[in-house]
């Protein structure tokens with residue numbers, strides 16, 4: 337029996353799922369969190385209900401990947417690496433070059449390396465994973481699945497910034513978006529739940545995790561998205577600022593006397609929920625503190641909800657309506673209060689959820705009331721399954 341592994345390197349995490357093929361049963365899955373921090377955390381589920389958990393530092397993504405490879409053998413998840421015949425890697429930035437997932441070879445690796453400047457928090461980490469797996473699985477069918485591919489053909493009117501056009505021509509200055517694999521997956525599931533073909537639907541998918549983005553999907557295609565040139569733009573995130581007036585950045589940079597790289601780092605790592613609350617990047621902490629009357633946490637929560645509502649409203653207007661909005665990713669899948677706050681503020685559009693149906697997490701469910709004009713769906717994302725489907729499609733295309 338052959339196995340396929342999907343590897344999802346985030347900015348500070350490494351997630352994986354190992355699938356038995358062709359059944360697509362998940363035989364092991366896990367997350368390594370807080371990579372690069374003083375203390376990291378690894379959690380792997382495997383076999384029939386077995387769990388492995390460990391607190392230890394992971395200096396960088398290289399250390400995390402090596403740990404994962406060791407654990408696959410040490411925990412007896414595989415007897416030998418040869419059992420894994422295909423591997424898929426999430427890559428955030430594919431630029432305009434990768435319009436679809438790609439079979440990994442030397443040229444593809446070189447190209448991803450070149451594109452790293454578009455996603456410095458993500459692509460270098462993902463390259464480390466690609467190279468490490470290539471070393472131990474030299475014969476596996478390896479595929480890169482890009483976050484940006486789904487957005488690459490969005491209308492130019494939405495992809496471009498109102499800046500000198502030659503910036504786009506010379507430097508690729510445009511909106512690339514991210515989380516495309518997730519938006520694509522939940523859109524497909526939404527169509528199934530609504531019992532309508534994707535091509536006939538207008539959807540707004542809210543991928544709200546630590547990184548977060550909202551996408552307007554028209555006829556199954558990305559029409560507009562909240563992330564921009566990099567995954568820093570859009571709504572308020574755990575530690576990322578989302579949209580900021582660039583002149584404010586230049587102004588504060590001067591005051592602080594720091595480099596532009598340092599400014600970008602502050603906007604990426606010290607902003608968002610963490611920056612406003614001065615407490616935590618984690619929505620669970622923000623909700624608990626706001627509940628106890630912490631004003632900064634309340635402000636962070638209000639801003640977070642407001643930014644989501646702003647984009648959903650804009651996208652309903654841009655698409656001339658919507659059939660459904662979809663909650664997904666860490667906060668969207670798990671936070672009952674955030675889903676309530678967001679949908680309450682969208683009541684004007686005929687978005688209305690049943691509070692009893694909302695009492696759940698991690699399940700596919702239509703949360704709408706019967707009289708809702710626009711449906712509200714909860715759909716747990718599954719980027720890893722999407723990666724496996726892309727691997728199978730590319731295998732077929734290549735006659736393998």
Ligand SMILES: Nc1ncnc2c1ncn2[C@@H]1O[C@H](COP(=O)(O)OP(=O)(O)O)[C@@H](O)[C@H]1O
Pocket residue numbers: 346349544545546547548574617618619620665666667670671672
């Ligand atoms: N029960 C919950 N309530 C609110 N937020 C939650 C809950 N569970 C997880 N989260 C949030 O989900 C985030 C992680 O989401 P995830 O989609 O895994 O992120 P990413 O892939 O961007 O690292 C965490 O920052 C955490 O704040």
Ligand SMILES: CC(=O)OP(=O)(O)O
Pocket residue numbers: 345346347348428458483514515545546547548567
């Ligand atoms: C692009 C991005 O923000 O990814 P993540 O949410 O995994 O950090």
Ligand SMILES: [Mg+2]
Pocket residue numbers: 346545547
């Ligand atoms: Mg993610």
